[in-house]
Amino acid sequence: MAQRMRRPAYAAVLALLLAFAVIPFWWMGVTSVKPDKELYSIENPLFPANPTFEHYIYLFESTDLLIWLRNSLIVSAVAALLAVSLALPAGYAISRYRTTHTKLFGLSLMLGYGFMPILLVLPMFALAVKTGLYNSLSVLCLVYPSFLIPVAAWLMAGYFAEVPVSVEHAAQLDGCGVVRTILYSAIPCARNGLVATFVFCFLLSWGEYVYALGLTSSSRMRTLPVGLATLESGDVYAWGSIMGAALLSTVPVLLLLIIARRRLAHGLSIGVIKRDGSNRQT
Amino acid sequence: MSIRVRRNAFLLTVPAVVYMLLIVAYPFVLLVAYSLTNRRVGAPSEFIGLGNFAEVLSSSMIWSVFGNTIRYATMSCVVSLLIGLVAALLLSRLKGTGNTLQSIIVLPWAIPASVTALVWLWMFYDLGGVINWLFERLQLIDKPVSWLGLSSRARLAVLVPNIWKLSPFFAICLLSSLREVDNAALRAATLDGAGPIRRFFHISLPAMRRTIVVSFALAFLWSATEFPLIYILTRGGPADATHLLGTYSYELAMRGGFEIGLGAAYALFLVPIALGMALLVWKVGQWHRG
Numbered sequence: 001m002a003q004r005m006r007r008p009a010y011a012a013v014l015a016l017l018l019a020f021a022v023i024p025f026w027w028m029g030v031t032s033v034k035p036d037k038e039l040y041s042i043e044n045p046l047f048p049a050n051p052t053f054e055h056y057i058y059l060f061e062s063t064d065l066l067i068w069l070r071n072s073l074i075v076s077a078v079a080a081l082l083a084v085s086l087a088l089p090a091g092y093a094i095s096r097y098r099t100t101h102t103k104l105f106g107l108s109l110m111l112g113y114g115f116m117p118i119l120l121v122l123p124m125f126a127l128a129v130k131t132g133l134y135n136s137l138s139v140l141c142l143v144y145p146s147f148l149i150p151v152a153a154w155l156m157a158g159y160f161a162e163v164p165v166s167v168e169h170a171a172q173l174d175g176c177g178v179v180r181t182i183l184y185s186a187i188p189c190a191r192n193g194l195v196a197t198f199v200f201c202f203l204l205s206w207g208e209y210v211y212a213l214g215l216t217s218s219s220r221m222r223t224l225p226v227g228l229a230t231l232e233s234g235d236v237y238a239w240g241s242i243m244g245a246a247l248l249s250t251v252p253v254l255l256l257l258i259i260a261r262r263r264l265a266h267g268l269s270i271g272v273i274k275r276d277g278s279n280r281q282t
Numbered sequence: 283m284s285i286r287v288r289r290n291a292f293l294l295t296v297p298a299v300v301y302m303l304l305i306v307a308y309p310f311v312l313l314v315a316y317s318l319t320n321r322r323v324g325a326p327s328e329f330i331g332l333g334n335f336a337e338v339l340s341s342s343m344i345w346s347v348f349g350n351t352i353r354y355a356t357m358s359c360v361v362s363l364l365i366g367l368v369a370a371l372l373l374s375r376l377k378g379t380g381n382t383l384q385s386i387i388v389l390p391w392a393i394p395a396s397v398t399a400l401v402w403l404w405m406f407y408d409l410g411g412v413i414n415w416l417f418e419r420l421q422l423i424d425k426p427v428s429w430l431g432l433s434s435r436a437r438l439a440v441l442v443p444n445i446w447k448l449s450p451f452f453a454i455c456l457l458s459s460l461r462e463v464d465n466a467a468l469r470a471a472t473l474d475g476a477g478p479i480r481r482f483f484h485i486s487l488p489a490m491r492r493t494i495v496v497s498f499a500l501a502f503l504w505s506a507t508e509f510p511l512i513y514i515l516t517r518g519g520p521a522d523a524t525h526l527l528g529t530y531s532y533e534l535a536m537r538g539g540f541e542i543g544l545g546a547a548y549a550l551f552l553v554p555i556a557l558g559m560a561l562l563v564w565k566v567g568q569w570h571r572g
Contacts, residue, residue, distance in 0.1 A: 014372040017365065021390055021450060024401045027412055031404065040410035042418075090298035097291035105295045107564050112306045114560030116507035118528035119549050122535050122542060123312035146305040149298050178290045207394035209510040214536055225394040229514055239404050246397040253392050257385040 025250070032056070032244035039239055055240035064219045065245055068227035071137055072206060072249075075223055078141040080201035083148035084156075084194065090149075091156025092182055096165075106154075113150035117210035120146065128215050135217045143211050148201045155200060159193025160186055199260040203253060224249045316546035323540035334547035343522065343530065348551060350437070351526045354512075355505035355555075358444040359498055365445065366452025371482075373453065374460045384454065391451040399514035402443040406430055406515070430516050433523035440524050443511050448501050459493035460486060495566045503559040507552060527552045 026046070031039065033051040043049070059065045090109075093102050124143055125134070133139040163186055171185040187194065212226045219227065228245040231238050317334055321327035338344050369387075390398065405412050406429040414426040429439045463486050471481050507528050512518060518525035518533060525533070527548055535545025 010372055010375065013368065014376075017369050017372075017449075018387075020446065021387060023412075024398075024405065024446065025389070027405055028401050042410070042415050045410070045412055045415050086297045086301050089294040093291045093294035097287055099288055099291045101288070102291050102295065105299065107561075109298070109302070110560045110564040110567075111557055112302050114503060114553075114556035115306050115310055116503070116528075116552075116556060118507045118509050118532065119552055119556065120306065120309045120313065121532065122316065122546055122549065123309035125536065126312065126316075126542075127309065143305060145301060149302060153298060178294070203392055207392075207396075209394065209396050210532075214532070225396040225510070229396045229400060229510075237404075237407075239410075242400055243404065246400055249397055250389065250393045253394075254385065254389060257388060257392055261385050261388075 025247075028243045028247045028250075031239055032241075032247055034240060036240060055238075055244045059241050059244055059248075063231065063241070063245075064222070064227060065224075065248075067220055068222050068224040069248075071222065071227075072224040075137055075140045075144065075212075076202045076205035079144035079148060079205045080198050082141065083145040083152045083201050084198050086145065087149045087152035087197075088156055088187075088194070089182065091153040092160050092186060094153065094157035095160035106157075109150040109153055113147065115146070117147060117208065121210050121214040124211065125214050134215060135221050137221060139215050140208075140211060140223070143215065144205045144208060147208075148204060151204065152197050152201055155197045156190070156193065159190040159197070162193075163189040196260050199256050203256060206249075206253065313546050313549060316542055317550055319543045321542040321546075323542065327543070330543070334543050337544065338547045338551075343525075344548070344551070346522065347525045347527050347530045347548070350524065351506050351528075351552070351555070353437075354441065354444070354508070354526060355502045358441055358448060358505045359501045361441070362445050362448035362501065363452050363494070363498060365449040366456055369449065369453040370456035370460055373457050384457075388450050388454050390447050390449075391454075395447070395508075395510040396514055398443050398447055399510050402446070402511075403430075403515050406439055431520060433520055436516055436520060436524050440512055440515055443515065444505055444508060447511075448505070451501060452497055455493050455497040456490060459490045463489045492566055496563050499559045499562040499566070503556055503563075506555045506559075 030046060030048055032055050033053065034048045035050055035052045035054065038049060041049075090105070094106055128134040128139045133142070167189060168181050168185050171181045176184065207225055208223070209225050212223045216222055216226070219230065222230065224245075228242060228249065231242045231245060318329060318331060319327040320330050320333070373387075408414060408426050408428045408431070411426075411429075413429065414423070417423045418426070427435070430436045467485050468481055471485055476484070506526070508526060509528055509532065512524055512526055512529045513532070516524045518529050522530070531545040531548035531552075533545075534541045534548060
């Protein structure tokens with residue numbers, strides 16, 4: 001009886017929390033289809049009275065939105081690929097060998113992760129200028145792995161830990177060295193995990209702001225997160241188009257999350273929380 | 283342990299190590315070097331020893347930005363953890379939570395932070411902002427309020443987007459941890475007459491301990507080094523009231539006076555916080571490994 005009475009209260013709290021999560025997205029969507037003169041109306045701001053696509057037309061025709069979108073796709077994909085390929089053998093080593101070296105390596109990776117972009121952006125800026133890479137997409141592709149490699153290595157370690165070692169023993173009996181064992185046995189077995197790691201790195205790069213702001217200067221080299229923030233500068237806040245661009249930049253995130261969610265949530269919990277030593281060669 | 287195993291373990295980590303040395307360790311050494319000079323853009327730089335640190339410690343800004351950083355991170359994380367915990371407990375009661383629902387829940391955490399900052403800037407806006415409209419509707423205020431224009435209010439307002447962003451992160455981490463709580467133990471406790479509150483504090487919470495510490499440390503690290511959520515919402519203002527160490531360092535070195543040496547000194551105050559949290563994550567991750 002008591003149980004039954006509590007249920008509406010549970011549902012109400014949950015609904016409130018969901019509203020907190022969803023309202024900003026609703027607000028983005030509503031704002032992006034309101035004509036300018038309706039933006040500041042307080043009649044019923046949660047619904048557009050005269051929906052219009054003028055902001056989207058403006059975004060595609062008069063701003064660099066498509067260039068930013070392309071830049072973001074290139075940078076995120078290349079950086080994620082670079083990070084995953086560097087982190088893959090490292091993650092394998094963490095999951096399979098328990099030596100002083102891998103232990104120290106795990107520690108230094110985590111400490112390295114502590115050096116967030118805001119700490120390193122000053123020297124990175126100087127280095128980028130010095131090497132002539134300032135204001136290019138390549139500098140972003142090269143620099144993003146600094147915060148991706150630790151994450152990717154730990155995620156990969158978690159996924160590899162789930163691959164039974166017996167499979168690899170079979171490969172080793174067939175005469176495979178460690179490189180071929182990884183290539184022909186570990187990678188195929190952990191391919192879902194690999195994809196999830198790539199997606200996660202892609203998402204982290206997709207949202208990166210500090211390096212993208214500090215290491216590029218011209219609009220044509222901006223990524224989406226930085227580019228859409230420049231739409232607000234000037235005297236008039238172009239809220240309609242800013243919110244339209246904001247909404248467009250969340251669409252790929254939602255799609256990737258729906259595709260990779262199950263493996264990702266799983267990987268996050270095994271990657272950070274519970275990698276046990278049962279699956280190691282010692 | 284054979285030499286072959288040791289050698290393999292070492293060689294496999296070489297690519298990642300070399301790359302991290304190049305793009306993390308080397309720039310960090312440069313940052314430390316900058317902090318010992320009076321380097322600025324367009325002027326020759328000179329070694330001035332700890333001069334920048336003396337200047338930082340004697341200015342009142344350091345206490346304000348350091349305090350802001352700690353307060354911003356602590357308050358965001360505590361509130362988000364509580365919201366995330368409630369959400370996780372409620373979600374775990376829903377049978378067959380769809381994948382799509384969970385993807386929507388993590389969305390605030392996964393979207394670019396500048397998008398979060400911009401949508402909240404517009405929601406907080408005094409003219410046409412939906413928060414003023416909502417609060418007026420609920421009769422909490424009687425005329426539009428400038429949320430970001432007054433120091434004390436702005437300090438609270440900048441917390442909201444970060445809480446919006448972090449709560450889903452906690453919710454998802456704790457939800458997956460709750461799913462692994464021993465059901466047999468829960469049932470046994472129920473049979474022994476333990477109510478939901480005791481079951482939570484004696485069985486579920488201890489089982490989630492590690493997840494809570496790790497996710498809290500990560501969220502603290504992200505919040506202490508937060509940039510776009512402050513920079514886009516307030517630019518550190520009004521009157522520098524919302525600056526964090528990172529945003530202030532950026533402002534000094536990359537925008538305002540191009541005071542690179544001084545900016546580097548401010549940034550270095552973040553290092554103990556960042557490394558402390560990273561160490562905590564690593565330590566707790568090790569618990570299970572014995």
